[in-house]
Amino acid sequence: MELTDKSLFKTSCYINGEWVNSKEGKDFHVHNPYNQEIIADVPDLGKEETEEAIKAAEVAFHSWKKKTAGERSSILRKWFDLMMEYKEDLGKILTLEQGKPLPEAIGEIAYGASFVEWFAEEAKRIYGDTIPGHQGDKRIVTIKQPVGVVAAITPWNFPNAMITRKVAPALAAGCTVIVKPAKNTPLSALALAELGERAGIPKGVLNIITSNRTKEIGEALTSSPIVRKLSFTGSTEVGKQLIKDCASTVKKVSMELGGNAPFIVFKDADIDKAVAGAIASKFRNAGQTCVCSNRFFVHEEVYAEFTKKLSDEIKKLKVGNGFDEDVLIGPMIDQGAVNFVNYIVNDAVKKGAQLLDGGKTASSNDHIYLPTLLTDVDSSMSVYHEEIFGPVVPIFKFSSTKEVIQLANDTPFGLAAYFYGRDYAVIWKVSEALEYGMVGINTGMISTTVAPFGGIKESGFGREGSKYGIDEYLEIKYLCFGEV
Ligand code: ADP
Numbered sequence: 001m002e003l004t005d006k007s008l009f010k011t012s013c014y015i016n017g018e019w020v021n022s023k024e025g026k027d028f029h030v031h032n033p034y035n036q037e038i039i040a041d042v043p044d045l046g047k048e049e050t051e052e053a054i055k056a057a058e059v060a061f062h063s064w065k066k067k068t069a070g071e072r073s074s075i076l077r078k079w080f081d082l083m084m085e086y087k088e089d090l091g092k093i094l095t096l097e098q099g100k101p102l103p104e105a106i107g108e109i110a111y112g113a114s115f116v117e118w119f120a121e122e123a124k125r126i127y128g129d130t131i132p133g134h135q136g137d138k139r140i141v142t143i144k145q146p147v148g149v150v151a152a153i154t155p156w157n158f159p160n161a162m163i164t165r166k167v168a169p170a171l172a173a174g175c176t177v178i179v180k181p182a183k184n185t186p187l188s189a190l191a192l193a194e195l196g197e198r199a200g201i202p203k204g205v206l207n208i209i210t211s212n213r214t215k216e217i218g219e220a221l222t223s224s225p226i227v228r229k230l231s232f233t234g235s236t237e238v239g240k241q242l243i244k245d246c247a248s249t250v251k252k253v254s255m256e257l258g259g260n261a262p263f264i265v266f267k268d269a270d271i272d273k274a275v276a277g278a279i280a281s282k283f284r285n286a287g288q289t290c291v292c293s294n295r296f297f298v299h300e301e302v303y304a305e306f307t308k309k310l311s312d313e314i315k316k317l318k319v320g321n322g323f324d325e326d327v328l329i330g331p332m333i334d335q336g337a338v339n340f341v342n343y344i345v346n347d348a349v350k351k352g353a354q355l356l357d358g359g360k361t362a363s364s365n366d367h368i369y370l371p372t373l374l375t376d377v378d379s380s381m382s383v384y385h386e387e388i389f390g391p392v393v394p395i396f397k398f399s400s401t402k403e404v405i406q407l408a409n410d411t412p413f414g415l416a417a418y419f420y421g422r423d424y425a426v427i428w429k430v431s432e433a434l435e436y437g438m439v440g441i442n443t444g445m446i447s448t449t450v451a452p453f454g455g456i457k458e459s460g461f462g463r464e465g466s467k468y469g470i471d472e473y474l475e476i477k478y479l480c481f482g483e484v
Pocket of ligand 1: 153154155156157181182183214215217219233234236237238239242309315
C-alpha cells in the first residue's frame, strides 16, 4: 500500500499533544481482515494512561471552551480541508485495517469529513433564548455551555465517520475528548489525530487511546467524575453495561446501538427501485452496518418478482480484496463475524428456509461471506430476531399492511426502517406507525450529515449530525435576573 504522505500511518497514541507508547511497553497487533496479516502494532494502554488523558482533557477544557466560536470553527474547518486533501491516503489505511472496498472507504472519509465541516459551521450558531419573566422584576435568559470532558467509544465498522460524528460536535461546542477506537481499527483514528494536530487542535483537546484491554479503559472512563459525557456506538449489550457504569457519576450519555431494520416492499412499489434500494441498504460494508436492512417483508403479490430480480442482482456482486478494482464486497471483520453469519444462515436452513444464493464463504477466501439470499423465512428463525451484521437477505412474505407493521415493530430495536410503495395514504400511515428513529421511504440510503441519526427503544438515544447533534455536548443554563 502506497501513501502519498507516509506520516499518516501512525502507530503511537496521542495524549496531550504527544505521540506516546504504553508505559509497560505493551502493544497489540492490528490485522488486515482480508488475509489476516499483521499490518501494525499499536500501544495497549491501560488505566494509568487513560487517567493521564482525562487529566490532559480537563486542563485543555479550561482554555478550549474560552476560545471564540469562530476560532474553534476555523480549526475544525482546517481539519476538514486536510481530511479531504488526504482522503485517498485515509481511505487506503481504512481499507487495509477494515476491509471495505477502497471507493467505499474513500466515501466514508468524505462522509466523516462532512461532519467536521458541518459542525465547524454549527459552532457559530449555539444560541440561547430570552424568556418573558414570570414576575415584573425578573428577566430570564438561557445560555448553552459545553458539558466538559467527553469520552467517545467507537466501533470498527466505520473507523473514521463514527469518530468525527462525535468529536466534531464536541469540539465545536467547546468540549475536549478522549477517543477509544475499536481495537480492530485504531489506525484510522490515529491518522485523524495527526491531521487534527496539523489543523491546530491544541494539546489535550483531542486524545486517542488504543487498547486491547477494553474493560479496563471503559471502567477508567466511566468511573471518572471528570468525564461528564459518554458517547458510544456499538452493540446493545455493551451499551447497556456502559449506561450502568455511567450511573455512578450521573454522566450525560448518548448511545447508538444495534438495529434490526425492516425493509418492506408493498405491492404498488416500483420493484426495480426496491431491488436497487435493497442492494444499497444491505450490502454496504458487507452488511456490517447498524442501519443495514435485516428483515425483508415483501407483499405476496410481488414476492416472486422481487425475489427473482434481487437474486439476479446479487449474482453480479463481486467479492474480493477491497483494494482490487470493481470489488463490492470485502471480507468480514474477523473469524467471529464469519462464524456468526454461518450460524444464522444454517439455523434458518435447518428450520426450513430456502437458500437461493450464497450460504457459505468464498472458495478463494474463507473470511469473505458470499452474498446470501434466503426465502421462506419465518419468525422461528434466529435471522428474524438477531442483527445479522453480514451480507444476508432473508425474505418474509406478508399479505396486509396491518400485519407487516406488527411484524416490523416486533423487535426490541428501533434504529432504521425502510419501505417502498406509492400510495401516499399508506406511506403516511406506515411512516408514523414504524417504531424507529429513521425511516427511508423509497430509498435505501438515509445517512447524511444534515439529518439526525439515531434510534429509539433498545437502539439507544441521542442524535448525531444535523442541527440537533451539537445539543448532545451542551448543557442549558438559565439565568434569572432580579432587580438590583
Ligand atoms: P462491535 O465490536 O460489534 O462494534 P462492541 O460493542 O463490542 O461492538 O464494541 C464497540 C466498541 O466498544 C469498541 O471500541 C469496543 O472496544 C468497545 N467496548 C467493548 N466492550 C467494552 C466495555 N466493557 N467497556 C468499554 N468499551 C467497550
